[in-house]
Amino acid sequence: MEARTETVTITDGSFDLHLWLPPSGRGPVVLLVQxxxxxxxxxxxVAEDLAALGYVVGAPDMFWRMRPNWVAEHDExxxxxxxEMGGAFDxxxxxxxxxxxxxxxxxxxxxxxxSAVVGFCLGGSIxxxxxxxxxxxxxxxxxxxxxxxxxxxxxxxTGPLLLVFGGSDPFIPREQVAAVEEAAAGRPNVEMYVAEQxxxxxxxxxxxxxxxxxxAEAAWARTVAFLGRHLxxxxxxxxxxxxxxxx
Numbered sequence: 001m002e003a004r005t006e007t008v009t010i011t012d013g014s015f016d017l018h019l020w021l022p023p024s025g026r027g028p029v030v031l032l033v034q035x036x037x038x039x040x041x042x043x044x045x046v047a048e049d050l051a052a053l054g055y056v057v058g059a060p061d062m063f064w065r066m067r068p069n070w071v072a073e074h075d076e077x078x079x080x081x082x083x084e085m086g087g088a089f090d091x092x093x094x095x096x097x098x099x100x101x102x103x104x105x106x107x108x109x110x111x112x113x114x115s116a117v118v119g120f121c122l123g124g125s126i127x128x129x130x131x132x133x134x135x136x137x138x139x140x141x142x143x144x145x146x147x148x149x150x151x152x153x154x155x156x157x158t159g160p161l162l163l164v165f166g167g168s169d170p171f172i173p174r175e176q177v178a179a180v181e182e183a184a185a186g187r188p189n190v191e192m193y194v195a196e197q198x199x200x201x202x203x204x205x206x207x208x209x210x211x212x213x214x215x216a217e218a219a220w221a222r223t224v225a226f227l228g229r230h231l232x233x234x235x236x237x238x239x240x241x242x243x244x245x246x247x
C-alpha cells in the first residue's frame with residue numbers, strides 16, 4: 001500500500017498529513033482524525049483498513065502546536081500523558097486545522113468526488129464540530145466527548161452522520177448518550193450505534209484496557225456500510241461542495 005506524508009501550510013505554521021492511497025490509486029477522501037494517543041499504530045491500522053476499501057485517507061497531526069508528531073503508548077503512563085495533552089488541546093483551533101487538512105485532501109490529484117471525516121475519541125469530537133460549522137460530506141464520530149454538550153449543533157449538520165458510543169463508557173455516562181439519542185431522533189441524516197456493554201475507546205485494538213473485540217467488529221461493520229452507502233458514485237453526497245479553507 002502506497003503511503004506518504006503531505007505538508008499542510010497555514011498562516012501560522014505547517015503540520016504533517018499522513019496519507020494512504022487505495023490499491024486503485026484514486027478514490028473519495030477520508031479525513032481520519034486521531035485520538036489522544038496521536039497518529040500511532042492504531043490510527044495507522046485504521047487508515048490502512050480504510051485505504052484498502054478504496055479511500056484516499058489522510059490523518060493530520062492534530063497535536064502539532066504542542067508536540068509535533070506526538071505518539072504515546074497505550075499503557076498507564078502513556079494514557080496519563082495523553083490525557084494531559086487532550087486537556088491542553090485548543091478545540092476550536094483544532095477544528096480549524098482539521099478543515100485545512102480536509103481542504104488539502106480534496107485538492108490532491110488522487111482525490112475523487114466525495115469526502116468523509118472519521119474520528120475517534122478526540123477526533124470524534126472534532127469531526128462532529130467540524131460538520132456543524134461547514135459542509136464536509138459524511139461524518140463518523142466514535143465516542144466524541146464533546147458531542148453530548150453540543151447536541152444543539154446537530155441541526156446544523158445536514159450531511160450523513162453516524163454517532164458511535166459505548167453504553168458503559170465511564171467518560172461519557174449513559175444518560176449523556178441518551179441525550180444524544182434524543183437529539184438525533186427523527187433526523188433522517190443521523191444514525192446512532194450504542195454498544196451497550198462496551199466502554200470508551202472500545203474499537204482501539206492497541207489498548208487492552210479499552211478494547212472490546214465484539215463491539216469493535218460490530219461498530220466497524222456499520223462504519224464500512226455507512227461510508228459505502230454515502231460515498232458511492234450514485235450517492236448525492238459524493239458531489240457535496242468542496243469545503244472552505246476554514247470553518
